[in-house]
Amino acid sequence: MEKAAGIPLSRVWPGMGIKERFELVKTISEYQKAWMSISFTQYGSLYYSSDTGDTGGCDLVKGDGSVTKAQRSAVGPSTGRDFLDDGMMALELDRGPRMASYSALSEDICLRGCFRE
Amino acid sequence: MVVLGSSAEQYKSAVGRREIICVQNIARLPRSFLSLYGPGTYCRSRSKKIAALQNYLRLVKYLLPTDQSITSAFLWHPDLHAENIFVHPERPAEVLGIIDWQSSEILPLFDHARQPYFLDYDGPQSTDLEPPAFPENVDKSDPVAQAEAQALYLKMSLAALYRRLTYNNNKTLFKAMQFRQTTSFEMLLFAQNLLIDGEALYQSRCLDLEKEWTTLPGVQASGYPPFPLQFSVDEVALIDEDASGAIRGMELMQNLRQSLGELWPDKGIVRPEQYDETKRLLKQAKTELFDRLAHSETERAEWEESWPFDD
Numbered sequence: 001m002e003k004a005a006g007i008p009l010s011r012v013w014p015g016m017g018i019k020e021r022f023e024l025v026k027t028i029s030e031y032q033k034a035w036m037s038i039s040f041t042q043y044g045s046l047y048y049s050s051d052t053g054d055t056g057g058c059d060l061v062k063g064d065g066s067v068t069k070a071q072r073s074a075v076g077p078s079t080g081r082d083f084l085d086d087g088m089m090a091l092e093l094d095r096g097p098r099m100a101s102y103s104a105l106s107e108d109i110c111l112r113g114c115f116r117e
Numbered sequence: 118m119v120v121l122g123s124s125a126e127q128y129k130s131a132v133g134r135r136e137i138i139c140v141q142n143i144a145r146l147p148r149s150f151l152s153l154y155g156p157g158t159y160c161r162s163r164s165k166k167i168a169a170l171q172n173y174l175r176l177v178k179y180l181l182p183t184d185q186s187i188t189s190a191f192l193w194h195p196d197l198h199a200e201n202i203f204v205h206p207e208r209p210a211e212v213l214g215i216i217d218w219q220s221s222e223i224l225p226l227f228d229h230a231r232q233p234y235f236l237d238y239d240g241p242q243s244t245d246l247e248p249p250a251f252p253e254n255v256d257k258s259d260p261v262a263q264a265e266a267q268a269l270y271l272k273m274s275l276a277a278l279y280r281r282l283t284y285n286n287n288k289t290l291f292k293a294m295q296f297r298q299t300t301s302f303e304m305l306l307f308a309q310n311l312l313i314d315g316e317a318l319y320q321s322r323c324l325d326l327e328k329e330w331t332t333l334p335g336v337q338a339s340g341y342p343p344f345p346l347q348f349s350v351d352e353v354a355l356i357d358e359d360a361s362g363a364i365r366g367m368e369l370m371q372n373l374r375q376s377l378g379e380l381w382p383d384k385g386i387v388r389p390e391q392y393d394e395t396k397r398l399l400k401q402a403k404t405e406l407f408d409r410l411a412h413s414e415t416e417r418a419e420w421e422e423s424w425p426f427d428d
Contacts (some may be wrong), residue, residue, distance in 0.1 A: 004216050008201075010198075018275065020210045025278060027211075028202070028233055032287065033286060036290065043223055044223055046221070078222050083135070092142075094134070098131060
């Protein structure tokens, strides 16, 4: 973890004009596009593989359908608030991860992916 | 490609099973801040929640999007509000960092594809790509009303710009945002929180769904299977009764919220300097409500039991 640079947007947002606000919207929109440049083959949350005991890494799918391996990362149980809030953290639940559907893949990879679960 | 859809289906079914396990095993049903439940409105029960979730599980495979590109698994920030985005102090359009990633999930894109929270506003919502029209019926002689209208117009314009930008530069995300406007998505979304609230209205939506069944893309893609839910006459009557009770409960909560105004404890939280006053007002409102709604000591005790705020 590291200390975040800068100040929270909430402090300056009310004083920003539409042009500045739109610049910021564009930046966030670009981030969303960047987040979509890689998809995963599992639903869950992201971990270091060293923390999950699963050293196999995880598959990353690019927009062209090519798959690369990320050794340092792994998809593990979900850390979403739907699994944690209101006393749910204490319950024994299936938190995943589980196989995701992934598009833009050749048929053989897709079938292999689906049979693995 | 039919095989592919099954993983999103398995995932969404797992969400329904998770809710059922939680409803069955949680020590006490979490309080709801959406609705006031008690005698005369609607009485929550584990069995009613489970019945709604079982219907969700029967429907889920027909509710999923037919377009595979929006079920792909992406990592996303779940809570893009203005406290989580860090910007340059002198050049505020420059983002330096985003915090609060701990509850991020890798989910189907359509689960993420919501407008960033910092663009949310109170006022008429739109999904249009065109800029909104400036409100016409604003009193020109009232500078406060003018300023408010101007501020709302600014927020609505910015949200429209975000949609236009997404439409132009990120078609897949835009498709996922559009899916969120559909009945199918609402039936997926509302099921995710039935542990806390919404089962009465969910069951009512299930009843209504039969009328639009053949219009759902997932139903069409599966070759028009018959509507998978069946309700007896008695069940229909009970669902209707529960739904009107739940709506009365929501109205009571809404009135309470309005009566507290700025002091309303959103998600149960108030500012430290407002704490005592909020407590005083809630206690007063509680006494007034119970006097009006409880017709016996038993009912009063039941209201006391279900009252979501601390004294």
